[in-house]
Amino acid sequence: MKVEIKDLSYVYPSQDCALRGVSLVMEGTTPVAIVGQNGAGKTTLVKHLNGLLRPTSGQVLIDGVDINTHTTAQWSRKVGYVFQNPDDQLFLESVRKEFEFGPKHMGMRKEEIGERVEYVSNLVGLADQLDTHPFDLTSTQKRFCTIGIIMMMNPDLILFDEPTCGQDAQGIRRLRKIIQELRNQGKLCITISHDMRFVAENFKRIIVMKKGEAILDDDIEKVFARTETLKQCFITPPPITRVAQGADLKKTPFTGKAFMEAFEEERERRICQM
Amino acid sequence: MGKTILEVKDFSFTYNQAINKVLDHVNFRVDRGSFFCIIGANGSGKSTLCNSLVGLIPHYFSGEMEGGIRVDGMDVRKSSIGELSQKIGLVFQNPFNQLSYTAGTVAEELAYGLGNRGVPGKVMQEKIEHMAQLMRIDDVLSKNPTELSGGQVQRVALGSVFILDPEILVLDECTTQLDPLGAEEIFEIVKKINGSGVTVIVVDHDMERVASYADEVLVLSGGRAVKIGSPRSVFTDPELEQYGVNPPEYVKISDMLRKKGYTNRETAITEDQSIQMVKEALKG
Amino acid sequence: MEMSNDFVPKNTIIEKMNPNTKLLAIISLGISTLIFPNPALGLGVLIFLFVVSCIAKIQKTFLKVVLGFGIPITVMLLFIQGLYSPKNKTIIADLGFAQMGLEGVLYALKIVVTLLVFLGAFLLMNKTTHISNLVAALTDLGLPNKAGYLVLATLNVVPQMQKRMSVIRQSQEARGVETQGGLFNRIKAYIPLLGPVILSSLIDMQERGMTLETRGFGINGVRRTTYVKATRSPMDKPLNVILILFLLIVLILTLLMKFGIL
Numbered sequence: 002m003k004v005e006i007k008d009l010s011y012v013y014p015s016q017d018c019a020l021r022g023v024s025l026v027m028e029g030t031t032p033v034a035i036v037g038q039n040g041a042g043k044t045t046l047v048k049h050l051n052g053l054l055r056p057t058s059g060q061v062l063i064d065g066v067d068i069n070t071h072t073t074a075q076w077s078r079k080v081g082y083v084f085q086n087p088d089d090q091l092f093l094e095s096v097r098k099e100f101e102f103g104p105k106h107m108g109m110r111k112e113e114i115g116e117r118v119e120y121v122s123n124l125v126g127l128a129d130q131l132d133t134h135p136f137d138l139t140s141t142q143k144r145f146c147t148i149g150i151i152m153m154m155n156p157d158l159i160l161f162d163e164p165t166c167g168q169d170a171q172g173i174r175r176l177r178k179i180i181q182e183l184r185n186q187g188k189l190c191i192t193i194s195h196d197m198r199f200v201a202e203n204f205k206r207i208i209v210m211k212k213g214e215a216i217l218d219d220d221i222e223k224v225f226a227r228t229e230t231l232k233q234c235f236i237t238p239p240p241i242t243r244v245a246q247g248a249d250l251k252k253t254p255f256t257g258k259a260f261m262e263a264f265e266e267e268r269e270r271r272i273c274q275m
Numbered sequence: 276m277g278k279t280i281l282e283v284k285d286f287s288f289t290y291n292q293a294i295n296k297v298l299d300h301v302n303f304r305v306d307r308g309s310f311f312c313i314i315g316a317n318g319s320g321k322s323t324l325c326n327s328l329v330g331l332i333p334h335y336f337s338g339e340m341e342g343g344i345r346v347d348g349m350d351v352r353k354s355s356i357g358e359l360s361q362k363i364g365l366v367f368q369n370p371f372n373q374l375s376y377t378a379g380t381v382a383e384e385l386a387y388g389l390g391n392r393g394v395p396g397k398v399m400q401e402k403i404e405h406m407a408q409l410m411r412i413d414d415v416l417s418k419n420p421t422e423l424s425g426g427q428v429q430r431v432a433l434g435s436v437f438i439l440d441p442e443i444l445v446l447d448e449c450t451t452q453l454d455p456l457g458a459e460e461i462f463e464i465v466k467k468i469n470g471s472g473v474t475v476i477v478v479d480h481d482m483e484r485v486a487s488y489a490d491e492v493l494v495l496s497g498g499r500a501v502k503i504g505s506p507r508s509v510f511t512d513p514e515l516e517q518y519g520v521n522p523p524e525y526v527k528i529s530d531m532l533r534k535k536g537y538t539n540r541e542t543a544i545t546e547d548q549s550i551q552m553v554k555e556a557l558k559g
Numbered sequence: 560m561e562m563s564n565d566f567v568p569k570n571t572i573i574e575k576m577n578p579n580t581k582l583l584a585i586i587s588l589g590i591s592t593l594i595f596p597n598p599a600l601g602l603g604v605l606i607f608l609f610v611v612s613c614i615a616k617i618q619k620t621f622l623k624v625v626l627g628f629g630i631p632i633t634v635m636l637l638f639i640q641g642l643y644s645p646k647n648k649t650i651i652a653d654l655g656f657a658q659m660g661l662e663g664v665l666y667a668l669k670i671v672v673t674l675l676v677f678l679g680a681f682l683l684m685n686k687t688t689h690i691s692n693l694v695a696a697l698t699d700l701g702l703p704n705k706a707g708y709l710v711l712a713t714l715n716v717v718p719q720m721q722k723r724m725s726v727i728r729q730s731q732e733a734r735g736v737e738t739q740g741g742l743f744n745r746i747k748a749y750i751p752l753l754g755p756v757i758l759s760s761l762i763d764m765q766e767r768g769m770t771l772e773t774r775g776f777g778i779n780g781v782r783r784t785t786y787v788k789a790t791r792s793p794m795d796k797p798l799n800v801i802l803i804l805f806l807l808i809v810l811i812l813t814l815l816m817k818f819g820i821l
Contacts, residue, residue, distance in 0.1 A: 355777055379690040388775050392775055
């Protein structure tokens, strides 16, 4: 899977300019996180990747094919988009029917649909709820249901918009598992998130957006080292990183293990100096 | 004026047509002027509890209720939501559903609750200007609230409750649509309001934030109040993860440092404490 | 879209009038047209409304809505009532397959002008009144909170629903539902829209109710106030008198005609 965004600009009908010349390439299976202030253009950018929005100028290519050549419904086989509000995406009378809807539409074989229902429902934790009406699910389960319906269609690229919104510890662990699983299956996953702890634990590459531009695009260590730039974008690094920065450790860790390494390195350096 | 402003006594609630109790014999007190946080996994009953505190339960949502809640001496069961609203305000998660839908502009949205109390126009104007500055929405005062972004509407929703000067503020996950610094900013405002004597009750999933702001923390699990105490006592409880709550990352840092013998200080639960601890440990 | 409250200030004397005067005008002119047996009165009122729309500088919208709605409905009603009304006695035209009766034609015209007077007057009120102004005026009247809410929420909820529909449509497209293309495709696409729209509206309504209640919706015994003061104009008082007199005169005339005195 290869996503190329070339000098993309988007102006809303209200004349608000939401994207100003964004150029990015996302390739392979390394999950990418997009972060930034409210109104920075994150959702607008992602909506161009399945054609929900069409470029005002510039170009979006999915595996070399211009986004404008197909409708969103046609792109849905290749690009899955999980919306922020699950209530907007569910409309059938049981979780099973929700799961089967997309694949049936695509003409997937019956046996394959059955197999995928089992696999996906286990992954998203709804195996026991297949006959439940989506309306009777809790808000967390609804969110996993929408993730499930998109995974059912087996797209090569999955877009998540604020998946951690309102999730508890268990939900966040499950999301982590899903993102890993998608990667193992060779899928590319692009996620918008405000939750920096979640971002740090799950993503290697971070894109920071500000006022319609992608101002940083780099490895997580390098991005979280740019504290001043991040602050201007209303982003704060995750807690572990902040402690490391506060204590002047030389490296920028974002996991417990990396923190201890950075700590011990610094400690040794100081002991040597003495 | 007593020390306790809010008392939940042996409170249970079952929604109509539901089998299980959403809240199961919950007991706790909140001190006047404190910053009180409620944490727990999804489905543990946090929102139901918030709705009970402001009288939406049992007056708006019906069901079977046992025990009682007293808000500054008022019995929630016997007082109307309108009466209670003069003491206690609630902001909940979805900001778009917290618009009155009778207001053509943000300024009127802020004025709605004041109007219901018959606050005269001049006082209204002053309060609106002050609140708009505090919430940083002064540039959208004349816009239609339905045209704003989620983050902005969340600020409007908070502002339209803060403006009513409640003695108790209940905030049920009300910063989910804000970017990290935006959420931080809201918490700073809430802290300031709290500093002026308002009791604050907050539901939040961000444990680092809870640890740095709360005076007291209540843990709900399966509708029961399983733990209550200072942030330190709650977050250093080894059983915490059983209740579906991860302690702040700072606790992890303390544990690691202690395990390797780099420190013997008590567990740090906030950023500042952690930085302090790491700096000392670096000195050896 | 034409009926939603997209008020654009044009700084006319109609805008400066108190919204309650406009409400009274809808009621007075509408009911007069409704009760008066002859469509001529309604026609006159319609011409008057058109003049008002010129003063309010919205004559284009006014004509578009009134004619856009009026012409098809007139044709339809003339056809049904004119040709097939049991009241028909006087034949005014013979079409071969059916005959057109005067009574049916008059009846059809009366229904049409009544509808158009209500529609036109409402349109004028809506297009020349900011929603906030209307709230303030209704509050001044001492209208119960619940009744006022019903009116305003209905007006305000439409744009929100439209926004919601478009989000839901997008999310369906992302699930492979084709919403573009031919008519059949678009109709088919509307079916999966209905479920989430209805369900989410229910949730919204419940939460919105919570919001209102906790912000003192149910407080009793207090004279409510509003942020915006309702506009007033020196014309309000005389106009109110004229509108009430007009209704009374029409009422008396109608009664006199009914009893055969006139």
